[in-house]
Amino acid sequence: MHLCNIHGFNALAKSINSAWDQILFYLEKADVNTVQKENQFVRNSCGVIFWDVWKNTDDLYKSFRAYISKNTQKKIDGSETPDENILSVDDLKEWLQAYYKFFLSASRTYAYLFNRRGFFKSSTEGYFSIELDEIFKKLRNHGSRDTVTPLVLTLMHHYYDQPKLRDKIVETVRITEILNFRLYCLPKIFFRADTKTGKKCTHMLIQFTLKEILILMQNLLMKILHHLSTIIRISSSYKRN
Numbered sequence: 719m720h721l722c723n724i725h726g727f728n729a730l731a732k733s734i735n736s737a738w739d740q741i742l743f744y745l746e747k748a749d750v751n752t753v754q755k756e757n758q759f760v761r762n763s764c765g766v767i768f769w770d771v772w773k774n775t776d777d778l779y780k781s782f783r784a785y786i787s788k789n790t791q792k793k794i795d796g797s798e799t800p801d802e803n804i805l806s807v808d809d810l811k812e813w814l815q816a817y818y819k820f821f822l823s824a825s826r827t828y829a830y831l832f833n834r835r836g837f838f839k840s841s842t843e844g845y846f847s848i849e850l851d852e853i854f855k856k857l858r859n860h861g862s863r864d865t866v867t868p869l870v871l872t873l874m875h876h877y878y879d880q881p882k883l884r885d886k887i888v889e890t891v892r893i894t895e896i897l898n899f900r901l902y903c904l905p906k907i908f909f910r911a912d913t914k915t916g917k918k919c920t921h922m923l924i925q926f927t928l929k930e931i932l933i934l935m936q937n938l939l940m941k942i943l944h945h946l947s948t949i950i951r952i953s954s955s956y957k958r959n
Contacts, residue, residue, distance in 0.1 A: 721786060727811050730818065737822055744825035748832040762867045763824035764817065786810070820875055827874040832858055845878060849888050857895045862902040866894050 722731035750759050764782075790805045805813070830838040830845070831854045838851055857863055857870070870891060877887045 720783075721810070721814060725807055725810065727814065730811065730815055734818055737818075741822060741825045744829040747829035747837050748825075750828065750832075758864075759824070759828060762864070763821055763871060820871075823875045823878055824871045826878070827871050830854060830874075831870065834858070847884070847888060850891065853888070853892050853895050857898070860895075860898060860903050863898055865902060866898045869894055 719731055719734060721727070722734070745756075745759065748759075750756055786805075790807065790810055826843075826845075830841070830850075838854065839846055857866075873887050873891050873894070877884055880887075
């Protein structure tokens with residue numbers, strides 16, 4: 719809203735204002751009710767997808783505002799900066815519109831993914847899928863899921879906009895959930911997961927050697943990349959048509 723007001727993006731500001739209650743409604747359904755959870759949502763929906771962010775970033779908003787202030791083209795006395803790395807005002811408007819749409823869809827996905835009281839199933843928006851509901855139930859019980867959450871948000875953004883791609887997207891989300899479980903939730907794998915929930919699955923790890931697990935993960939990752947490339951290709955063809 720601050721950038722919209724500065725640059726006179728009145729129509730975009732009006733759209734954001736009208737959707738804000740809906741965004742807050744979704745976040746309430748997702749139990750995003752603390753500053754820490756709000757910051758995590760912003761980090762997942764903005765920092766990872768639309769912005770360079772690191773785990774030790776102290777203030778995401780401050781660093782973003784500083785970047786925009788430094789790199790947005792300033793039209794003073796009718797002149798424009800020729801630097802290709804500088805955002806034009808039109809580019810900034812297009813970027814903000816894209817982020818606003820993604821932010822709205824990400825809040826909806828948060829509600830579907832993290833609500834434990836059946837909000838996804840009871841929703842009347844027409845997006846319910848039995849397969850997705852089962853995947854979300856598994857994913858929300860993972861001890862660690864931050865790494866794949868931005869990917870899930872991105873896939874679901876296309877899920878809402880591209881009905882013909884939904885089967886492919888659901889399959890990609892399913893594979894993502896499996897990969898996240900095997901990589902981050904199984905106990906002591908690569909010595910980077912300490913989620914406690916993995917202890918319940920120790921018997922599963924015993925069935926595989928480390929080499930077999932690595933092969934499984936590689937195959938899952940290749941499937942994700944294959945599905946993503948298909949989604950991007952088909953989505954691009956829709957836009958051209």
